[in-house]
Amino acid sequence: MAWIDACSTNDIDAEDVIRFDHGGRTFAIYRNHEDGYFCTDGLCTHEDIHLADGLVMENTIECPKHSSIFDFTTGEVETPPACNNLHCYKTKVEGGRVLVDI
Amino acid sequence: MMSGVVIIGAGECGVRAAFALREHGYKGELTLIGAEAALPYERPPLSKAGEIRLIRTAEAYSDNQIALRLGKVVTNIDFGSRLVFLSGGEALAYDHLLFTTGARARLFSGVEGCLTLRTDLDAQVILSRLSPGAKIGIIGGGFIGLELAALARKAGAEVTVIEAGPRLLGRAVPPQIARVLQERHSLEGVSLMLDTGVVGASANQIVLADGTLLEFDAVIAGVGSLPETALAEAAGLAVRNGIAVDGDFRTSAPQVFAAGDCCNFDWRGQQVRLESWKAAQDQGEHVALSILGRSVPYNKVPWFWSDQYDLSLQVAGIFDLGAPIHSRATGDGTTVVFQCDAQQNLVAAAGIGPGNATSKDIRIFEKLIERQTIVDAGRLADPSQNLKRLLAAT
Numbered sequence: 286m287a288w289i290d291a292c293s294t295n296d297i298d299a300e301d302v303i304r305f306d307h308g309g310r311t312f313a314i315y316r317n318h319e320d321g322y323f324c325t326d327g328l329c330t331h332e333d334i335h336l337a338d339g340l341v342m343e344n345t346i347e348c349p350k351h352s353s354i355f356d357f358t359t360g361e362v363e364t365p366p367a368c369n370n371l372h373c374y375k376t377k378v379e380g381g382r383v384l385v386d387i
Numbered sequence: 388m389m390s391g392v393v394i395i396g397a398g399e400c401g402v403r404a405a406f407a408l409r410e411h412g413y414k415g416e417l418t419l420i421g422a423e424a425a426l427p428y429e430r431p432p433l434s435k436a437g438e439i440r441l442i443r444t445a446e447a448y449s450d451n452q453i454a455l456r457l458g459k460v461v462t463n464i465d466f467g468s469r470l471v472f473l474s475g476g477e478a479l480a481y482d483h484l485l486f487t488t489g490a491r492a493r494l495f496s497g498v499e500g501c502l503t504l505r506t507d508l509d510a511q512v513i514l515s516r517l518s519p520g521a522k523i524g525i526i527g528g529g530f531i532g533l534e535l536a537a538l539a540r541k542a543g544a545e546v547t548v549i550e551a552g553p554r555l556l557g558r559a560v561p562p563q564i565a566r567v568l569q570e571r572h573s574l575e576g577v578s579l580m581l582d583t584g585v586v587g588a589s590a591n592q593i594v595l596a597d598g599t600l601l602e603f604d605a606v607i608a609g610v611g612s613l614p615e616t617a618l619a620e621a622a623g624l625a626v627r628n629g630i631a632v633d634g635d636f637r638t639s640a641p642q643v644f645a646a647g648d649c650c651n652f653d654w655r656g657q658q659v660r661l662e663s664w665k666a667a668q669d670q671g672e673h674v675a676l677s678i679l680g681r682s683v684p685y686n687k688v689p690w691f692w693s694d695q696y697d698l699s700l701q702v703a704g705i706f707d708l709g710a711p712i713h714s715r716a717t718g719d720g721t722t723v724v725f726q727c728d729a730q731q732n733l734v735a736a737a738g739i740g741p742g743n744a745t746s747k748d749i750r751i752f753e754k755l756i757e758r759q760t761i762v763d764a765g766r767l768a769d770p771s772q773n774l775k776r777l778l779a780a781t
Contacts, residue, residue: 300775332440338743340750349746350692350699352665365403365668366429368443 288377288384294322295381302346302357304337307387311335312374314383315357318343323357324374324385331367390480391416392678393471394487395461395618397427399664400647401487402442403671404678409451411679417453418479420471424458425507431664433510434534435694464622466640483678486630486638486645487671488615490662492531494608500589501606504531516605519543524593524603526585528555530693531609533568537695540575547578547601549585549593560702560737561712563724567739571696612662614649627651629660634685635677636670644678646670654689659705663691688756697741703753704735713764721745725752725767733762751778 291305297316304327305312311327313336329336329348338349345363347354353367360371375386392408394401397419405419421427429440448455460474464484471479492503502513513535517523521544525532528550539546550557555572556565572579584596588608593601614629625631625639629651632638636646647667651660669687676683693700706712706726715723721740728734736752738745751774755762760781766772 298775300779334743338746340747347750349743349750352690352750365406366442368447 286386288386291324291383291385293381294320294378294383297322297383300341300343302337302339302341304335305385310387312385312387313337313346313357314376314385315341315346317341317358321358322376322378322383324376324387325355325357325360325371329353329367330362330369330371336371390469390482391418392483392485393479393481394419394485395471396487396489396615396647396649397421397423397455397457398487398489398647398667399427399429399442400489400667400671401485402427403668404485404487404646404675405453406443406447406451407672407675408678409453411675411681413675413679415482417451418456419448419453420456420459420461420473420479422458422460423506423508426455426457428507429664430505433507434504434531434538436538439507439510461618464618466622466643469642482642484643485674485678486619486624486643486649487647487667488618488645488649489667490612490614490648492608493611493613495610497586497594498526498588498608498610501526501608502590503608504535505612513605513607514538517542517544520545521604522602523547524549524588524601524606525609526588526593526606527609527611528552528557528579528581529559529609529611530556532607533572533695534693535607535609536572536577537575540577541696545578546576547580547603548572549580549583549595551582551584553582555579555581558708560700561706561708561724561726563712563714563722564700564702564737564739567722568695568698568700571698575696612648614651614660616649619645619649627658635682636674636685637677644674646674652685654685654705657705659689661689663689665690686757688753690753698739699741699743699746700737700739701746701749702735702737703749704733704756706735706737713768715748715768716770717745717748718770719744723748725764727762727764731761731764732759733767748774751775754778755781 302315313327315323334350340347354364360373427442492505517539523539523544525548536546587594616626619630630645632650690703721744723738725736738749
């Protein structure tokens with residue numbers, strides 16, 4: 286694990302998500318409704334769909350394909366069809382940059 | 388004899404209801420009866436990717452004390468003594484009974500000999516026929532027919548789709564969306580025959596209304612589905628294009644519920660029977676609460692999707708295809724349309740594009756429809772208007 290500079294805080298709109306690829310892996314970085322930044326694995330646990338195409342509502346991300354909903358602050362499934370939780374990664378904001386511990 | 392909840396039908400809706408009962412604290416006996424031998428699996432991939440995906444693992448059922456009775460057919464039900472009889476004579480007692488019997492492929496008279504798609508076994512047979520150069524005839528330009536056409540082209544087969552109506556997907560989606568799919572299928576080399584009636588078909592032939600005889604290596608019909616209601620009817624439940632249910636998904640018999648493709652319910656003033664994966668899940672979850680005596684209004688918006696080639700289509704709400712439909716000029720190669728009723732309530736929206744390009748927009752439209760939002764159609768049509776902000780303002 287190492288802290289990686291992923292993006293600027295302004296690269297993500299409020300209540301939105303972007304895709305971040307690093308080291309052959311893909312992640313989703315979220316900004317919630319209160320300007321908190323969070324990071325999870327980038328693919329839905331149901332099928333390999335990029336969550337960054339999905340809709341963020343407060344602390345949840347809805348998979349763009351089959352509507353599984355996860356709480357991206359904990360990774361927990363809120364609504365199936367997904368059965369498995371998302372893995373979460375630590376984040377911190379320094380000097381207007383979002384760093385993720387991946 | 389132990390009793391509890393007995394669920395007839397181990398598809399998406401029955402499985403969802405069973406797990407939702409446990410998630411909401413139900414501690415009694417729980418039995419899920421399925422006519423098919425396989426562990427419950429997802430049906431949508433059968434016509435899209437041709438693969439089998441289980442809904443839940445075998446361990447999930449045992450961990451949640453859900454007794455699976457697979458490969459079992461219910462022969463009859465006695466509402467008076469609250470007993471369900473399985474083939475072989477075994478009787479199961481229930482406190483609450485749930486029908487999630489789903490639907491089956493429709494076949495009209497004269498085409499009984501062709502292939503249809505509903506189960507994993509149907510999919511295996513169809514996939515085995517989709518080889519390079521094989522001539523595949525598909526009756527019906529609906530979702531099943533078009534998804535199979537795309538799958539068959541990917542496998543290198545020669546594909547002809549025969550549709551009785553003047554355009555593809557005539558009953559399901561607005562013409563703006565159907566046009567995108569029609570152009571794409573033509574570009575991919577599918578031979579589309581529109582306005583063409585079929586009077587007969589067998590395993591290798593299709594006879595058109597004008598008498599023309601077409602020869603194929605395999606003939607598949609995708610001409611709609613019929614609700615599985617025979618058991619419910621025989622047991623005496625009210626059936627009107629599906630098992631009639633109220634807002635809590637209760638049937639006409641006490642302690643007996645129905646949900647998913649097999650039921651017919653009122654959605655905002657119109658009687659509907661939905662044939663969609665999402666509705667099956669939403670209703671399975673909802674009926675579990677009803678069984679537990681927690682009645683809440685059902686306000687889930689009908690929603691479905693289709694994948695063909697790299698295009699993905701999503702539809703939220705129910706379009707009135709005879710009324711005006713607005714376009715949102717996305718300008719990025721995607722197509723997004725929506726419809727408002729006379730009171731300017733947003734009632735339906737659809738989008739198509741590569742991958743998941745329109746799904747965020749459609750999800751926001753879905754939420755606006757759920758909230759019965761009064762909208763300014765001109766603003767929604769304007770792509771410079773941020774949909775997320777419109778949603779936040781409601």
